[in-house]
Amino acid sequence: xxxxxxxxxxxxxxxxxxxxxxxxxxxxxxxxxxxxxxxxxxxxxxxxxxxxxxxxxxxxxxxxxxxxxxxxxxxxxxxxxxxxxxxxxxxxxxxxxxxxxxxxxxxxxxxxxxxxxxxxxxxxxxxxxxxxxxxxxxxxxxxxxxxxxxxxxxxxxxxxxxxxxxxxxxxxxxxxxxxxxxxxxxxxxxx
Amino acid sequence: xxxxxxxxxxxxxxxxxxxxxxxxxxxxxxxxxxxxxxxxxxxxxxxxxxxxxxxxxxxxxxxxxxxxxxxxxxxxxxxxxxxxxxxxxxxxxxxxxxxxxxxxxxxxxxxxxxxxxxxxxxxxxxxxxxxxxxxxxxxxxxxxxxxxxxxxxxxxxxxxxxxxxxxxxxxxxxxxxxxxxxxxxxxxxxxxxxxxxxxxxxxxxxxxxxxxxxxxxxxxxxxxxxxxxxxxxxxxxxxxxxxxxxxxxxxxxxxxxxxxxxxxxxxxxxxxxxxxxxxxxxxxxxxxxxxxx
Numbered sequence: 034x035x036x037x038x039x040x041x042x043x044x045x046x047x048x049x050x051x052x053x054x055x056x057x058x059x060x061x062x063x064x065x066x067x068x069x070x071x072x073x074x075x076x077x078x079x080x081x082x083x084x085x086x087x088x089x090x091x092x093x094x095x096x097x098x099x100x101x102x103x104x105x106x107x108x109x110x111x112x113x114x115x116x117x118x119x120x121x122x123x124x125x126x127x128x129x130x131x132x133x134x135x136x137x138x139x140x141x142x143x144x145x146x147x148x149x150x151x152x153x154x155x156x157x158x159x160x161x162x163x164x165x166x167x168x169x170x171x172x173x174x175x176x177x178x179x180x181x182x183x184x185x186x187x188x189x190x191x192x193x194x195x196x197x198x199x200x201x202x203x204x205x206x207x208x209x210x211x212x213x214x215x216x217x218x219x220x221x222x223x224x
Numbered sequence: 225x226x227x228x229x230x231x232x233x234x235x236x237x238x239x240x241x242x243x244x245x246x247x248x249x250x251x252x253x254x255x256x257x258x259x260x261x262x263x264x265x266x267x268x269x270x271x272x273x274x275x276x277x278x279x280x281x282x283x284x285x286x287x288x289x290x291x292x293x294x295x296x297x298x299x300x301x302x303x304x305x306x307x308x309x310x311x312x313x314x315x316x317x318x319x320x321x322x323x324x325x326x327x328x329x330x331x332x333x334x335x336x337x338x339x340x341x342x343x344x345x346x347x348x349x350x351x352x353x354x355x356x357x358x359x360x361x362x363x364x365x366x367x368x369x370x371x372x373x374x375x376x377x378x379x380x381x382x383x384x385x386x387x388x389x390x391x392x393x394x395x396x397x398x399x400x401x402x403x404x405x406x407x408x409x410x411x412x413x414x415x416x417x418x419x420x421x422x423x424x425x426x427x428x429x430x431x432x433x434x435x436x437x438x439x440x441x442x443x444x445x446x447x448x449x450x451x452x453x454x455x456x457x458x459x460x461x462x463x464x465x466x467x468x469x470x471x472x473x474x475x476x477x478x479x480x481x482x483x484x485x486x487x488x489x490x491x492x493x494x495x496x497x498x499x500x501x502x503x504x505x506x507x508x509x510x511x512x513x514x515x516x517x
Contacts (some may be wrong), residue, residue, distance in 0.1 A: 059258050066251055074242035074250070082236070088245050095254040160235035184237050211229070218228055 057099040082165030086130035116195040131169040167217040178206035427451045441474035462493045
């Protein structure tokens, strides 16, 4: 498995920094957050398809970081490690997000924000919600693989690095996930 | 179809971006969580272990001084405050360093009279055994209760004693009570302290059964004698002497019973049972006095 090092990971290679992380040093946590929040927030948001749950998930990942950082191997990517932790801790949040989504859909009284092209925005929103609903029906592993590769744009080797699984496994999960998403889209179209 | 999937994915991607999240708020939440943790840390590192240590030592001390059984006995005795005579519990048995709890409320002061007051007792012949024996029945009843408690305080120990002391050669599948023939007349010299205590209880239990369950005073007397011969300073020796005196009364050996009760009442074995022995002596003497009239 190849090792991916993002530019933001340079700091994580310092052993002193890791020990500060382990001890829950506030500055070290803030430093890591500032460097990796973009990737984590994006991934969490896309994985869960819901803002509130995504915020909770990112918060949770950074709160447990000192307890799990001993699993991080120096020399590997801290960002990939954090994304892996996010994927692992997302199970509970996925369920919560799906539950909330079902609730909001039932009532569907959310105000639509003012945008330049309201029609296009509304259509995009409908499509996004459609995919979010389909993702809720996927098994967690397939969902993670689909979000990492097809939505976040990582290739299978990067996803394998993040999830610490073989590339072939990622590709298999991705294959089944795409198959199910297509099947669901077909069914939606038929309606 | 591919277009459809990519369109949906594109829409989902645009709709769910990192900017949709309030990242500054998440940062504040994360850092405040760490600050709260840092504030809580002294509690877990110092106060909690100290509290656990304190509680543990207190519990240990309480366990060492007050046994649960003893607390129960004390509570029971406290309920029986109305009784005119109270056994002092616990008292230290003279013969051993162990504390023997005196269980059960004291009898009401006057024993029931079986014969009418006017009926004389023959002073020359054998004493009216039945009458005195009846007079002791109230005392014996409470004694029975107390002994039941005393004997069954440690049922496991007794079961062990039954198996260990008497049934060494017997089949382990037959946990029956050992008969008198199987009992050791005296503790084997090689027995350690625990085994000796178990043998002590075993002999006591046999005598107790003869006395209070079989209600056979002759055999009970023999069993009490055997117990006292084997363990003259046993843990329940005073109780055994008292019960032996009751048996002596029942079989009509009043003079011997009196001598035995005198010993107990005089306090040479401690204060345990001395009040009851004195009470019983008083009953015997009153009977004798009324018989002399």
